[in-house]
Amino acid sequence: MTIKIYKGYEIEASAKKLEDKAGWAATVSIYAHTNGHVRSKVFNPPEIQINQGEATKYGLIIGQYIIDGLVEGFSINDL
DSSP: OEEEEETTEEEEEEEEEOSSSSSEEEEEEEEEEETTEEEEEEEOOOOEESSHHHHHHHHHHHHHHHHTTOSTTOOOTTO
């Protein structure tokens, strides 16, 4: 698991080995910290990566894109 702060949000990226396919998938959690409260949302992008490191790296990048509103179907508007 890797954590990065981006535009005031905390992005947590991890990788999971896919059992039915060759490769790894990223899981991205985005946290909003406001007034002592923490809200979060989890995203599972469908792209498959070749190894654990690449999946985690991809998770951090896609997390930034989600925050920027650049990933269709993924939004943090309700955070």
